[in-house]
Amino acid sequence: MRARENDGIVLTTYGRSSGFAVDPIEKKPLNHFLPGTPVFSFGTAGCNLTCKFCQNWDISKSRKMDTLADAAGPEEIANAAARLGCRSVAFTYNDPVIFLEYARDVAAACLERDIRTVAVTAGYVNAEPREEFFSFIDAANIDLKAFDEDFYRRIAGGHLEAVLDTLRYLRHETDIWFEVTNLVIPGYNDAEDGIRRMADWIFEELGSDVPVHFSAFHPSYKMRDVPPTPRSTLRRARQIAKDAGIRHVYTGNVHDREGDTTYCAACGTVLIVRDWYEVIAWNLDDGACPKCGVRCAGVLDPAPGTWGSRRLTVKMGHDGIVLS
Numbered sequence: 001m002r003a004r005e006n007d008g009i010v011l012t013t014y015g016r017s018s019g020f021a022v023d024p025i026e027k028k029p030l031n032h033f034l035p036g037t038p039v040f041s042f043g044t045a046g047c048n049l050t051c052k053f054c055q056n057w058d059i060s061k062s063r064k065m066d067t068l069a070d071a072a073g074p075e076e077i078a079n080a081a082a083r084l085g086c087r088s089v090a091f092t093y094n095d096p097v098i099f100l101e102y103a104r105d106v107a108a109a110c111l112e113r114d115i116r117t118v119a120v121t122a123g124y125v126n127a128e129p130r131e132e133f134f135s136f137i138d139a140a141n142i143d144l145k146a147f148d149e150d151f152y153r154r155i156a157g158g159h160l161e162a163v164l165d166t167l168r169y170l171r172h173e174t175d176i177w178f179e180v181t182n183l184v185i186p187g188y189n190d191a192e193d194g195i196r197r198m199a200d201w202i203f204e205e206l207g208s209d210v211p212v213h214f215s216a217f218h219p220s221y222k223m224r225d226v227p228p229t230p231r232s233t234l235r236r237a238r239q240i241a242k243d244a245g246i247r248h249v250y251t252g253n254v255h256d257r258e259g260d261t262t263y264c265a266a267c268g269t270v271l272i273v274r275d276w277y278e279v280i281a282w283n284l285d286d287g288a289c290p291k292c293g294v295r296c297a298g299v300l301d302p303a304p305g306t307w308g309s310r311r312l313t314v315k316m317g318h319d320g321i322v323l324s
């Protein structure tokens with residue numbers, strides 16, 4: 001994704017995308033950041049990790065430029081997002097830390113239009129670019145793949161400590177809203193002890209308000225022989241994290257009403273009910289529990305967005321946008 005041009009290193013994917021779409025923000029997943037609103041989403045190609053279970057491997061493992069068929073500069077992206085009524089733009093599908101310069105310029109164009117920026121990332125990045133990257137991000141979902149250095153090294157081609165450093169950095173040195181996702185893979189990172197250690201670490205280092213999503217694995221890439229994650233495993237993981245003191249714990253990629261619901265951290269009242277990615281009930285009084293008055297953590301408007309669960313594919317043409 002980078003090459004030498006004259007005497008500098010350039011980002012060859014700058015201004016080129018593997019596709020544009022409008023998604024519900026809940027799909028990133030972010031459950032406490034402008035719920036119900038549409039997010040203009042795009043990625044490039046490539047990755048700085050080599051996860052054997054990659055769920056987007058057609059994009060992340062691509063070495064071919066034909067994956068990057070859609071060209072769009074920062075101004076065009078921000079304009080399209082505004083015209084489509086999106087409250088935010090997400091850098092997603094592949095890891096945005098590898099297309100930092102492109103994301104930075106898109107973020108600058110979004111800022112002028114009051115559109116927020118969302119990063120969906122594994123957080124595997126050095127300290128200096130970490131600071132630069134997150135300086136233009138409003139919300140993030142960080143993929144914590146396992147609480148196990150051996151897993152990171154053998155299965156993901158990275159190291160755990162850098163990811164933990166990113167999480168600590170976000171919590172203690174920024175005011176970025178962030179949530180954590182853990183993809184639970186049967187036989188690899190689903191042991192109760194590992195999930196408990198992860199949950200304890202999150203509670204102690206990040207606090208009780210950071211939402212955690214336990215997401216179902218689907219057989220993919222080099223791990224097609226591994227079965228999909230049973231719903232019972234996700235529910236057990238959710239219970240372990242709740243027992244550790246984490247207030248907002250969700251299940252993902254499965255249909256599970258309880259695991260999709262936001263409850264008041266203080267009194268347990270149901271605050272937000274979701275059906276897959278759609279907000280179907282909203283029981284907040286200006287961001288607070290109507291029963292006990294305790295504020296719900298997150299970036300919440302007085303009312304939810306009405307985007308629903310739709311996914312809209314967007315083609316960027318020379319003279320505008322084409323929807324499908």
Ligand SMILES: [Zn+2]
Nearest residue numbers: 264267289292
């Ligand atoms: Zn309450």
